[in-house]
Amino acid sequence: MAAKKLLILPGDGIGVEVMAQVRRIIDWMARKRKIEFEITEGLIGGSSYDVHGTPLSDETLAAAMAADAVLLGAVGGPKWDDLPFDVKPERGLLKIRKEMGLFANLRPATVLEALADASTLKNEVVAGLDIMILRELTGGLYFGQPRGIDTLPDGTRKGYNTLVYTTPEIQRIGRVAFDLARKRNKKLCSVDKANVLECTVLWREEMIKLQKEEFPDVELSHMYVDNAAMQLVRNPKQFDVMVTENMFGDILSDCAAMLTGSLGMLPSASLGEADAQGRRKALYEPVHGSAPDIAGKDMANPLATIMSFAMCLRYSFDMAAEADLIENAVKNVLKGGLRTADIMQPGKAKVSTTVMGEAVVRELDKLNA
Ligand code: NAD
Secondary structure: OOOEEEEEEEEOOHHHHHHHHHHHHHHHHHHHOOOOEEEEEOOOOHHHHHHHOOOOOHHHHHHHHHOOEEEEEEOOOHHHOOOOHHHOHHHHHHHHHHHOOOOEEEEEEEOOHHHHHHOOOOHHHHOOOEEEEEEEOOOHHHOOOOOEEEEOOOOOEEEEOOOOOOHHHHHHHHHHHHHHHHHOOOEEEEEEOOOOOHHHHHHHHHHHHHHHHHOOOOEEEEEEHHHHHHHHHHOHHHOOEEEEOHHHHHHHHHHHHHHHOOHHHOEEEEEEEEOOOOOEEEEEEEOOOOOOOOOOOOOOOOHHHHHHHHHHHHHOOOOHHHHHHHHHHHHHHHHOOEEOHHHOOOOOEEOOHHHHHHHHHHHHHHHHO
16 A cells, blocks of 8 residues: 655644654554554644744645645744735635645544533533534635725625535535445434525425435534533533534534533544545544643643544544544543643643653553553
8 A cells, every 4th residue: 555645734833843743653553553654744833934934835735736645733832923915824724724725624632531520511411522513614704805995985885705615516515425324324414594584495305416416324413503502511412413604614513612611622624526436535623722831841732633633544644443542542641630731630740742642552552452
């Protein structure tokens, strides 16, 4: 089998520290599971600006386009806060997502038993939660034209945005959603506002058509977005995969993230169009940012980035067994009582970024024995 081409972009701040721990896991996979990776490392964000005068160089972008998958840490920090808008570190991130055509954003919200008390919700509501929110990322209200703020003849002003989706846009996100549901529990909830917005009437019609024509084995349900927000905090375990419009997904995925109670534990994946071989461009990154307040202190929680790598194995390389290994190793380390500062609980052992990374590798050894 051809070597898997991975581009690693640690970025800024804690991005560099958490990615160093992912490198341990990658090395472990190469040594112990004989997976061949061809790894390139590049710069993005402030670290790229410092060297190239731009947060995303043509060289890094070309490497991303040629890679089977991109692993990213985080970008940004106070050092670059006063830069002009178009060279800010975050612009590098938006540009790479756009150029790679990443229209599907996968945000799992999983509550590991050992951390159920970290949620603001009652333990029994969230313990064992395992849902996936799929957000459309390149269309909808955030990109629709026309948009703007105009001054009217009478001097008053008008601000407006447009919610628009074409059938191909709905179908491609729909296919990713049904595929995901197929790999999980074959249950998909499509979230819309079809009682008010015509665009989402079309969204609903297309989802129904897709289910009938291509995915009859997946159970499809529909929910209005206001109800979905309520149900997510009332009884989140009723869901498995949810798929929704860009802005609805922005809001719902942050709501679901908080069910888990901890930013340092949340991975994500963004996928693009499938090519002739069915291979999708893909970028995997933790949900958190570069955390300047703790950067350089060996304090950051590396688990979100480690679990982003597990998603990479699962979705880009179809290596479910290896992805399960990593997720189980993480579960066992937490069960064993190790915690980074952000998820510290009474009676547990506080450890550094490095020690947490080492502990996951040790656990992988045990599980693989
Ligand atoms: P942040 O996610 O960096 O940090 C928010 C809080 O959570 C901080 O107190 C931080 O210490 C803590 N935190 C985050 N990740 C953690 C981890 N892995 N382990 C332990 N604690 C963790 O968000 P912010 O403070 O709003 O932004 C800081 C910088 O990051 C800004 O420059 C922002 O633009 C950038 N940012 C980047 C991304 C990205 O690269 N995807 C996302 C969000 C913010």
